[in-house]
Amino acid sequence: xxxxxxxxxxxxxxxxxxxxxxxxxxxxxxxxxxxxxxxxxxxxxxxxxxxxxxxxxxxxxxxxxxxxxxxxxxxxxxxxxxxxxxxxxxxxxxxxxxxxxxxxxxxxxxxxxxxxxxxxxxxxxxxxxxxxxxxxxxxxxxxxxxxxxxxxxxxxxxxxxxxxxxxxxxxxxxxxxxxxxxxxxxxxxxxxxxxxxxxxxxxxxxxxxxxxxxxxxxxxxxxxxxxxxxxxxxxxxxxxxxxxxxxxxxxxxxxxxxxxxxxxxxxxxxxxxxxxxxxxxxxxxxxxxxxxxxxxxxxxxxxxxxxxxxxxxxxxxxxxxxxxxxxxxxxxxxxxxxxxxxxxxxxxxxxxxxxxxxxxxxxxxxxxxxxxxxxxxxxxxxxxxxxxxxxxxxxxxxxxxxxxxxxxxxxxxxxxxxxxxxxxx
RNA sequence: GGAGAGGUGGCCGAGUGGUCGAAGGCGCCAGAUUGGAAUUCUGGUAUACGGUUACACCGUAUCGUGGGUUCGAAUCCCACCCUCUCCGCCA
Numbered sequence: 001x002x003x004x005x006x007x008x009x010x011x012x013x014x015x016x017x018x019x020x021x022x023x024x025x026x027x028x029x030x031x032x033x034x035x036x037x038x039x040x041x042x043x044x045x046x047x048x049x050x051x052x053x054x055x056x057x058x059x060x061x062x063x064x065x066x067x068x069x070x071x072x073x074x075x076x077x078x079x080x081x082x083x084x085x086x087x088x089x090x091x092x093x094x095x096x097x098x099x100x101x102x103x104x105x106x107x108x109x110x111x112x113x114x115x116x117x118x119x120x121x122x123x124x125x126x127x128x129x130x131x132x133x134x135x136x137x138x139x140x141x142x143x144x145x146x147x148x149x150x151x152x153x154x155x156x157x158x159x160x161x162x163x164x165x166x167x168x169x170x171x172x173x174x175x176x177x178x179x180x181x182x183x184x185x186x187x188x189x190x191x192x193x194x195x196x197x198x199x200x201x202x203x204x205x206x207x208x209x210x211x212x213x214x215x216x217x218x219x220x221x222x223x224x225x226x227x228x229x230x231x232x233x234x235x236x237x238x239x240x241x242x243x244x245x246x247x248x249x250x251x252x253x254x255x256x257x258x259x260x261x262x263x264x265x266x267x268x269x270x271x272x273x274x275x276x277x278x279x280x281x282x283x284x285x286x287x288x289x290x291x292x293x294x295x296x297x298x299x300x301x302x303x304x305x306x307x308x309x310x311x312x313x314x315x316x317x318x319x320x321x322x323x324x325x326x327x328x329x330x331x332x333x334x335x336x337x338x339x340x341x342x343x344x345x346x347x348x349x350x351x352x353x354x355x356x357x358x359x360x361x362x363x364x365x366x367x368x369x370x371x372x373x374x375x376x377x378x379x380x381x382x383x384x385x386x387x388x389x390x391x392x393x394x395x396x397x398x399x400x401x402x403x404x405x406x407x408x409x410x411x412x413x414x415x416x417x418x419x420x421x422x423x424x425x
Numbered sequence: 426g427g428a429g430a431g432g433u434g435g436c437c438g439a440g441u442g443g444u445c446g447a448a449g450g451c452g453c454c455a456g457a458u459u460g461g462a463a464u465u466c467u468g469g470u471a472u473a474c475g476g477u478u479a480c481a482c483c484g485u486a487u488c489g490u491g492g493g494u495u496c497g498a499a500u501c502c503c504a505c506c507c508u509c510u511c512c513g514c515c516a
Contacts, residue, residue: 375480
C-alpha cells in the first residue's frame with residue numbers, strides 16, 4: 001500500500017510513476033473521494049464530539065441528582081444523524097481503501113522502462129554454458145529415460161501440472177534443498193523457520209497477494225478463509241505483522257523451505273511440457289526485514305545470497321533487472337536470476353529478488369522503533385528465492401547430463417547423497 | 426469432539442454502564458542524589474487519523490474481531506477468532 005499522505009500531497013507524481021507499469025490511476029476520481037472523505041469525517045467527528053460532551057453532562061447531572069429529561073431531549077435526534085453520516089463515511093473509506101489496495105508499489109528510479117520481459121536489462125552473467133558434443137536432451141526426456149520423473153503418475157494422483165519424482169531424482173531434489181538451507185543458514189546468517197503452509201486472508205493481504213490476485217491462489221473449501229501458500233514469502237514476512245521490532249532485531253534474516261502452491265490461472269498452454277511450471281513446487285525462500293536506509297544495500301546482498309547457490313552448483317546464469325512492466329505488484333525493484341537451460345538454449349527464471357520497501361510493511365503494520373526519533377516507523381521488507389528447487393533440479397539435469405542419459409551429481413551435493421555420484425547407473 | 430476459564434497499554438495486572446486512554450507495578454526515558462555505579466527520590470512515558478505538511482494545543486477512534494442495546498459500553502447482549510485447563514481421540 002502506498003502512503004496515504006503522499007497520495008494526498010503528490011497524486012500526480014504517483015500516477016506518473018504507476019503509469020510506467022501501465023497502471024492507470026484515475027486521479028480525479030481518487031481526489032474526489034478523498035475530498036468527500038475529509039469533509040464527511042470532520043462532520044462525523046463533530047457529531048461524535050457533541051454526543052460525547054452531552055452524554056458526559058447527563059452523567060454528571062444524574063450523579064448530582066438533577067432532572068435529566070431536558071438533556072435527553074437534546075440528544076434525541078443526534079444519534080440518527082450520526083449513524084447516517086457514519087455509515088456514509090464507512091462506505092467512502094471502504095472505497096478509498098479498495099483503490100489503495102489495488103495500487104501497485106512505486107518503482108525505484110533505476111528500474112528500466114518497458115512493458116514486458118523483452119525490456120528487462122541484463123546486469124551481469126556468470127559461468128559459461130557447457131559445450132555439448134551431443135544433442136542435449138531436455139529434462140522431460142532425461143527424466144523419462146531414467147524412469148524417475150513421471151508426469152502421468154502426477155496426473156493420475158492430482159491432475160495436470162503435477163509430477164511424481166522417484167529414486168535418485170527425488171533424492172537429488174531433497175539434497176538440493178538441504179544444501180541450499182545449509183548455505184543460507186550457516187554461511188549467510190539466515191534463521192531457519194518452519195511455517196504453516198496454510199495461511200489466512202489477512203496474511204495474504206499483508207504481502208499483497210490479496211485482494212487483487214486471488215485467482216492465482218488455491219483456496220481451501222470450508223467456512224474459514226484458508227489458502228495454500230504460493231511462496232514462503234507470505235508466512236515469513238507476515239511474522240512481523242502488527243508488531244514493533246526493536247532496533248537490535250534488525251536486520252531480521254529468515255529462511256524457510258516450503259512447498260509452494262500456485263493455481264497458474266491464466267497461464268494455460270504456457271510451459272505445459274515438463275516440470276517448469278507446476279501447481280506444487282519446493283523452494284527455499286529468503287526474507288529480510290531491515291531499517292529503511294539499509295534496504296537497497298540489502299537487495300544487493302540478498303540477490304548475492306541466491307547467486308551463491310547457482311555458483312556452487314556451477315550453473316551458468318545471468319542477473320536481470322526487471323523492467324517497469326514486468327516488476328511485481330509489491331516490488332519497487334526486482335532482480336531475476338535466470339539459469340541456463342541447454343535444451344532451450346536460453347536462460348530461464350530460477351529466482352526473483354525484490355525490495356518491497358515499505359509497501360508490505362504498511363499493509364501489515366510492521367514497524368520498528370527508531371532510536372533516533374523514539375517512534376515506531378515502518379520497516380522495509382525484501383524477499384527472494386534462494387532458490388526454486390524444482391527449477392534448480394531441471395537445470396542440474398540438463399547441464400550435467402551425459403550422452404547416455406545419466407546425470408552427474410554436482411560436487412557440492414555429493415556429501416548429501418552418500419556415494420550416489422551419478423544418477424541412472 | 427465434550428466440559429470449563431480467559432483475552433485490557435512494551436510486559437504484568439486492576440477495573441461490571443457515566444468525569445476511563447484506562448489504577449497499581451515492572452520496564453523505558455529525563456532530572457535530582459553519588460567521586461562513579463548500584464540504591465533511592467521526582468517527573469515523563471501508546472498508536473492512528475483529522476483540525477494546521479508546526480513533536481504547542483484541540484478533536485475522533487482504539488481495552489481479541491465484528492455486530493447489537495443505550496443519551497453514554499473496557500464494563501450488558503449476540504456471533505466469530507485466539508489462548509489455557511481437564512476429558513476423549515490422534516501423527
